[in-house]
Amino acid sequence: MQAIEITKPGAADTLQPTERAIPCPGPGEVLIKVAAAGVNRPDVAQRQGNYPAPPGASDLPGLEVSGELVGGDFGGDNPFGLKLGDSVCALLTGGGYAQYAVAPLLQCLPVPKGLTLIEAAALPENYFTVWGNLFERGRLGATAKGTSESLLVHGGSSGIGVTAIQLARAFGHRVFATAGNAEKCAACEKLGAHAINYHEQDFVEEVHRLTEGKGVDVILDMVAGDYVARELGLLAEEGRLVLIADLGGKQANIDALLIMQRRLTITGSTLRSRPIEFKAALARQLYERVWPLLESGKARPVIHQVFPAQEAAKAHALMETSTHIGKIMLQW
Template identity: 70%
Template sequence: MQAIEISHFGGPEVLRLVQRPVPQPGPGEVLIKVAASGINRPDVFQRAGHYAPPPGASDLPGLEVAGELIDGDFSSGNPFGLKRGDAVCALLAGGGYAEYAVVPLGQCLPVPQGLSVLEAASLPENYFTVWSNVFDRGGLGRSEDGSPESLLVQGGSSGIGVTAIQLARALGHPVFATAGSDEKCRACETLGARAINYRTEDFVERIKNWTDGRGVDVILDMVAGDYIGRELESLAEDGRLVIIATLGGANASFDAAKLMHRRQTVTGSTLRKRSTAFKAAIANELYERVWPLFAERKLRPVIHEVFPAADAAAAHALMESSTHIGKIMLRW
């Protein structure tokens, strides 16, 4: 099969098209003939040498694919009744930049009604991540008076960002988002968020004005660093800050006394190294709670550009430019 491997750590140019043996599924695993693969920021970190795959995972980058189930073990852990020939999308721990990929069956989902296989390939990494962190870990739900809680998304025009905005809005929550240009802010607004250009506006001040000084209930943060202290200023009492990346740095300082008095929570997580059972549980929640929203046209994939798989280096260069809005994809 053809695959894209990291020849050595470095810039986008280190990605190269190679021939690899087709992987073979083991117990509880299936083989997917890949039609499309999603590009995600962790792929860039892996290519640069900053995010090694977990033990036992493929050394190839790629955390999400969609395509046809062609072989594997369908005997157990198959809540969706998947079978050979079905079109699926899947979350991987690695190996997605290839014509064939092996994945635990529990991490596969049927392609949502009304979506193409290419569109479905843009979903798993972002939807698993957002559901796990915004709704499970962050607990976005209803206030004591029954009103919907609010969400602030840092980086609203990213793949994670457009997913978080759409999903929270589809479930009835007020959403705010930051982005780095007026064009990106308009894109966030089109998806249903009130947007803040972080290059020209102070998101703390804007959130306080928009919420009458109360703050938001949950913040999804991909920046960390010196954002954390400012985010705590933007959180309501009993608010939850969920950190899923450290693009602004891993170290931070904040007023712990204020955090205590306002009963705020700071938490974070990564998904790649979690167990198959953990990811399968998220898949079940997505199938029950989220997949119907695609059929109802309350959610839609936002794809910025599709590259031939051989042009993975160009796709990574676009990712690093941060000029995109939504997902960047590879087509096999």
């Protein structure tokens, strides 16, 4: 099969086409003939040498794909009744930049009705991440009084951001989102968020103004660093700060007294190294709670640009400019 490998840690042009043997699925695994794959920040970090694949994972980048089931083990737990020939999207620990990929059956979901295979490949990494962090760890939901909560999303025009905005709005929550220019802010507004251009406005002051000083219930943060102290001052009582990346740095200063006085929660997680059983539970929740939203059109992946898989280096170069809105995709 054709695949895209990282020839050495470095710039985007270290991604090069190669030939590899078609992988063999093991117990509980299936083989997917890949139609499309998503490009994600962890792929870029892996290419740069900053995010090695976990033990046992493919050295090829790629954490999500869509395509046709062409082989594997269907004899165990199969919650969605998948079979040979079905179109699926799947969450991987690696290996998605290839014409064939292996995935645990429990991490495969049927393609939502009405979505293309390219759109379906844009789902797993972002939707598993957002559901697990925003609704599970962040507990975004109705208050004790039955009212909806409020959310601040940083990087609102990213793949994670547009997913978080759409899902939070679909469940009736008020959403604020930060973005870096007018075009990105407009995209966030179109999805239902109140957008804040962080180059022109202080997001803390603006959210305090819009919430009449109350602050927000949940913050989904992929920046960390010096944002953390500012975010703690922006959380409402019983608020939750959920960290999912550290683009602004790993270290942060916190006000312990503020956390105690306002009964705040700081949490976060990574997804790639979590066990299959954890991801399988997320898959079931997505199928029950989110797939109907996708099929009804209340949520939809936002695709910025699709590249031929052989041009993966160009796709990575685009991602590193941070000019995109939504997902960057590869297609075989």
